[in-house]
Amino acid sequence: MSTFVELVEKRRSIYVLGTDSEYAQKEIETRIREVVKQVPTAFNSRTTRVVTLFDGANENFWNHIYDIQKEVLEGEMWDMMSGIITGAKNGIGTVLFFEDKDAVKEMPAQGIREEAYKQNNNANAQYAIWLALTEMNLGASLQHFNVGYxxxxxxxxxxxxxxxxxxxxxxxxPFGSVEQEAGEKEHIDTEVQVKVFNN
Known part of the structure; x- marks a missing residue:
């Protein structure tokens, strides 16, 4: 079993996905439910909503994204993003991340704090699920198509x-079997990213 740090290192953005997995859909669904249940949220507000798509639902969703984005994106941007959309459609499934605006309004926060808490809640779920999928030897990436409430x-x-x-x-x-590994990843010095003070 991987250590936590090894799991964090293994997690990469994978765009070329397939359907070859030792895990059944129900096992993936169960893992996602278990993870979302334990993810921390501001004030235990539980504002995040997760929708998991498989099979026809997954294909229909990405066909919908493709049809809209082909009217929005052009040139090199479309060439790149259309490949990501096609890769997503070829995978096992997709996790959609939502925030319930009604639940967000119930948090004891307003303005910039409310927005920060909402984004933090969702980001916690995103990363936790990404690591869970990685632990199951599934590749994934995080996309932001058609966002704008x-x-x-x-x-x-x-x-x-x-x-x-x-x-x-x-x-x-979108997630699935890893059909093409991620390339080399550049890092910056942790002395730049992480500061430590003792006094």
Missing amino acids: EQGFDKGTKEMFNLSESYEMLAQM
Whole structure:
């Protein structure tokens, strides 16, 4: 079994995905549920909502993203992103990350603090699930297509799966077997990233 640090090192953004896995869909679903249940949130507010897509639901979602983004992105950006969308559709599934705006309003915070807590809550779930998928030898990446609650960009996704209007989509995490490893990753000196003071 990997140590925590080894698991953190193993987690990479994987864009070329397949469906070869030793884990059944139900096992993946159960792991995601277990992780989300334990993820910390500000004031134990539990504002994050997670939707997991498999099979036809996954394909339909990414077809929807493809149809919209091909009208938005152009040139090299479309060339790059269309490949990511295709890779996502070829995987086992996708985790959609939402924040329930109604639940967010119940937190004892307003303005910039409310936004920070909301983003932190969701980020905790994103990273925890990413590590859980990595532990299951599944590759994943974090995407941000069709996000924009105020502009209604995520309206089509909510309609597709009959989700509450109060759900705000923040990210998507397509996952599957690793069909192409990630390249070398550059790091900066930890002395720059991490400061330590004793007095």
